[in-house]
Amino acid sequence: MNDVFPVTPLAPSARPALICFSHLRWDFVWQRPQHLMSRFAESHRLFIWEEAIPTDHHLPYLEFHAFEGTSVQSIRPRLPAQWSVQQKDRALAGLLDQMMALAGIRRPVLWFYTPMMWPIARHVDAAAVVYDCMDELSAFRFAPPGLAANEAALMKAADVVFTGGQSIFEAKAGRHGNIHVFPSAVDTSHFANARAALAEPADQAALPGPRLGFYGVIDERLDLGLIAALAKARPQWSIVMIGPLAKIGPEDLPRAPNIHWLGQRGYDQLPAYLSGWDVALMPFAMNEATRFISPTKTPEYLAGGVQVVSTPVPDVVRQYGDLGAVRIAPDAARFIQACEQILAGQGLAWREAADRMLADQSWDNTFRQMQSHLDRVMRRRLLSSSPLPGVGGLLAPDGVTSMPA
Structure with missing residues (x-):
């Protein structure tokens, strides 16, 4: 089995899976998510779940994008443009379950760069939930109205939270008991x-x-x-x-x-x-x-x-x-x-x-420290054997509850 360059995007593998939920396209600009996730891809099956793209088609579906020289898979959901937010979230949860079932993914690490994707993944039995808050997205132009509420829910569920700088760390430090600052690093x-x-x-x-x-x-x-x-x-x-x-x-x-x-x-x-x-x-x-x-x-x-x-x-x-x-x-x-x-x-x-x-600001150093935090919370969760609150099965595309893959 070729784990570095899979024959298909869903090729089974013994390596653990990490699903990164990002508001940024993998091939947009090379910044924090790319630096860190490309390093995690050396030890994990790495799936980048990106923001949905509207389609005129009447059914939702997934696009898989592979990138030369890397085992990273970019997942781009396509959803009917006319659907409501509730319909889209329900469909995205179902598409996520489909992908996990087809790829044989069990208890993945869920890594979030945007709280807006928490509603579609909150039902997943995860090995760990990570929130890497690299920006205060609520302050950006055209920020979605549900961002604050979704961030509060994600912060409550996350095993560990990272921040992209000292100022944002100080703003959020009181909201989580396991939060760490990792400012921008450099290659x-x-x-x-x-x-x-x-x-x-x-x-x-x-x-x-x-x-x-x-x-x-x-x-x-x-x-x-x-x-x-x-x-x-x-x-x-x-x-x-x-x-x-x-x-x-x-x-x-x-x-x-x-x-x-x-x-x-x-x-x-x-x-x-x-x-x-x-x-x-x-x-x-x-x-x-x-x-x-x-x-x-x-x-x-x-x-x-x-x-x-x-x-x-x-x-x-x-x-x-x-x-x-x-x-x-x-x-x-x-x-x-x-x-x-x-x-x-x-x-x-x-x-x-x-x-x-x-000298101490390399992405390699940042990655190693983050990986150490992740390993600790995974061990803690494994020992406690406590899945996320509310896990009772996965949502199929039609909204019917199904058993985990």
């Missing part, structure tokens, strides 16, 4: 390639210097007015913006001859872009959507050997505010001034302190 060796003389991508190589850049999802969390002010004040600077748009449109983006919106690029391409930047930007807006974020970009930029200018995101200030390589600027004038200070040049002495800080 240091990957981004350290930017310190070498990499060949720059053609769409950036032609831009005049100095170059100041940002990569990441471009959404309501960015201060677009700050980007416009930066470009207007220093027309000789090239502002490089890399990433997909989410929840905003092209018409929302500031336009200027020296602002270059390059679109989304692959994770493997980022070091080559970073290697051509003189300053790395973190122009986040100060609003509810950024109050609890712990951006992965800070350690990635530093690992790539580029100094950072950031707006005062609380977790960035807390973790990096005393580091010489990261300058915090609360308004456009001081943001521009901080960029100018970096461009004036102060040698590479800052790198030593930055590298010391990054």
